[in-house]
Each structure stands twice: as structure tokens, then as C-alpha cells.
Amino acid sequence: MQDIDKLAASVLAEGRMEGLPDGHFIGGKYVRGSANAFLESFDPGTAAAFASFSAGTADDVDQAVNSARDAFFTVWRDTAPAERGRILQRASALILENLARLAVVESLDSGKPLQEAIGDVRGAARAFEYYAGACDKLQGDSFPLGSRHFGYSIHEPVGVTAHIIPWNYPISTAARGIAPALAAGCTVVAKPAETTPFTALMLAEILSQAGLPDGVCNVVTGRGAEAGAPLTRHPGVDHITFTGSVATGQRVMQAASVEVTRVLLELGGKSPVIVLDDCDRESALQGVMGAIFENAGQICSAGSRLVIERGIHGDFVAELAKRAESLKIGHGLRRPDFGPVNSALQLERISGFVERTREAGRQIATGGEVCTDPETGKGWFYQPTIIDAAQPDDEVVREEIFGPVLTVQVAEDADHALELANDCQYGLVAGIYTGSFDRAHRLARAIDAGQVFINEYFAGGIEVPFGGNRRSGFGREKGLEGLKSYCKTKSIAARIG
């Protein structure tokens, strides 16, 4: 940990970081983009540019897809599953060896507090460890066709997989898609977000050091329209994993329809946290705080709607507001409780939502203003914000804000809480805090969400399948189900007598 803080302090002092890659990673090495054009990456904690990276084009994407196709047919598809597992296991160890640099880059590039970035890097290592162990356990079935026939199934890799990665969890989203894809025998072209390009590149380099053959994992950086869109249209891509906004997800789905390419979409959320009056108050308070203020609320599965029983509402919200006000705000590399948001655009979006709510006469219990790092007066920060007594039709209750803004809705009882929770266009996650086993599981069954957390928001890890319902998307990542997302099942039936 000392190394990490030393590195963080020197990066903070210099305002830049030496040795970051500025090419795409294609065919096992860094290559210059065909346009020789660059974009700048900004430190959200100071709003200053700290490094540049290649602005990818359709030609770069074409080169990366061709490289992934070659590698699929000539080497990776036929690499023994146990050998794939060894490479992924080595990658996991190497990610941990590079923890300090990866975490500092992730914090600098995304803005998130360093301790959260460290958790994300550990999570990425864990994803590779988990799928390393799964490579040689991808078993098929046999079918009872009687004595004259023999039927069985095998799970074949889908081929070249595209991974379009968002800016809120760059390395962990990359890892949770790339690790199972490689485990299944697929090859990869990843496109990180234009505000957080670096850790995906570093991950590809680490995979190469771990022994991954050239061309199996490629990364093209650049803007969505210029580098992302050509990837979603490319006829050489067999599957697309997209994590991002609903609007972009719809574009990806449309583009994929031309070649009938498979898609896995992990889109937005507006996840409810139901707090019933028989809950353990302290764990509910901690859970709700983490659910909305971790990563400044920029989490697709953020618990952004508190639905709370009337009996405890007043005291609970007063205590939440007190805790929100006491969060230490600051530059991510200084390990604050609460960091900046990722971009000026994001800050503007969040601020717009809250201003419209204020104009509509809703009560802002705390926060509600743009702010800066108190130490430097710089950066893109938004105060931890709680909007009390929100109504089901309020824009802030219905739309994903993707920032540190919690709405509070009052429920008369558990059934009313369920009704409010399900009154939503999204269905990604839900949280439940109650001391009653029966109520917890009755609600968990009745809530329309891909995953439900009981008495600990964000419980679980890479073992637990993750994905959305309704406008939150479809398909599942993580767990063994995530591995199957990168496979196509082939059934074979034969007459044997």
C-alpha cells in the first residue's frame, strides 16, 4: 500500500503520469492509429488534461478485428482449455503485481477514490482467477435418446467478441467481459470509453506478458462514433458485449442487426433500495450510503431510489443527510470518501436534473450544488445530494441520473414499497433491508430485477450472474452463466444401431 500512495503522491504533484501507452494494442503490440490523431484524457479531480491516446478509426478497428479473426482460427480456438486456464491464472497474478500502477491510473483517469480503484483492480484479478478455473470445466450434456441413438452437446466459442466498455468501471468491466470470453476460447477486440482509455490497454499488455498469443486480445481506443460504431457494424465480429447508456445500447443493437450479430446489453438502472421498519438501522444506513455515493453514484447498479416505510422515514433521512454532509470530498488520489464525477458533461447532466427538481418545488434534504476539491478549488465535483418526499412521476425518480443523487419515496407498508419499487422502466438491481426472512424473500421474488441484494447492497462477487431486465438490457455476465454468454451450444445426434 505504501508504494501505491507514494506513486499517487508523485502523480498528484506532477499532474501527469509517465509512460502511458498512446497506441492501440493490436496483434500483441502497441501500434500507431492509421489517422495518427490523438485525443486527450482529463483528470476529473483537477479538470486538466494529463495524457493523450490514439483516436481510433474504422481502419484501426478493421485491423484489430482481422487480427482477432486470425488468432481465433489459427491458435486460440484450438488451444487446450487447461492451457487457456494457465494463461488466465498467470494474468490474474500479474494484475496483482501491477496493482499500484493500475490503481493509480484508474483513479486518475476516472476520478474515483484510490481505495475504490484498488478494489476494482483486485476485482479484475479475481475475474481472471475465477474464469481460469472454469476453462476446463465447460462440459456439455448427453441426451437420453434410447439404445439406437447417441446425442450430446458441446459448447463452442462464438468467435471474435467485441467489448464496448464504459467509463465508470473501466478495468472491472473490461475484465468481467474479457476473462470469460478468453476462457470460452473466443478472441477479443475491446473499445474502452474515450474518457478512460488506459487500463484496458494495460490489461491487454499484461495478458500478453502472461503468455496470451498475439492477436487474441486487441484494444482500439477512440470515440464512440469513430471507433465504437465501426466495431458494432463489422462483419468479422460474432458477438458484442456492450455496457453503457440505453440510447447507445439501442444504437448498438440496431447496428448489430445488420449482420445478425449476437449482443449482450448491460444498460442503465434506477435501482430501488427498500428499507422496512424492522431492519437493522445501522447496516441499512451504511448500505444506502454506499449504494448511492460510491463512485459518486456513477454506477449502473447504484441504489438511487430509497423506498422507506413511513415509521422510520424522518429519522433515517436526517441521519443519512448528516452522514452525506460529513463525507470528505477530494481528489481521488488523496483517498477521499467521495471523489469527482468523470467529466464536465456528466457534471452538467447531474446539475440539470437537480435544478429542474428544485424548480418543481421538491425538497433538497442535502447537497444540490456543483462544488470543487476543497484543497485546490479545482475539478468536476457534485455534492452528495438527497431529494426527500419524491413522487413516482418525478423526473428524478424515473430517469437514471448517473450521479450522487438519491431520491426518497415514502411507503405505507411492504406491499406499497414493492409497488413503488417496481414502478420503473429499468430492472437491474434491487436492495432490501428487513429483519424478516419471510418479507425479504417474498419481496425478492416479486421484484422485477436481475439481482436482489438482501441486507447488504452489492453483496456477492464474480460468482454471481449479473444483468438486467426491461430497459436495463438482457444477457448475463459473471458466474458460469457469463461464460455461456461466449459459447454457442452445438447438439449432435447420431444413429448408432
Ligand code: ADP
Ligand atoms: P455516455 O453517454 O455516458 O458516455 P455511452 O453509453 O455513450 O455512455 O458510452 C459507453 C461506451 O459506448 C463508450 O465506450 C463509448 O465510446 C461507446 N459508444 C458511444 N457511442 C457509440 C456507438 N454509436 N457505437 C458503439 N459504441 C459507442
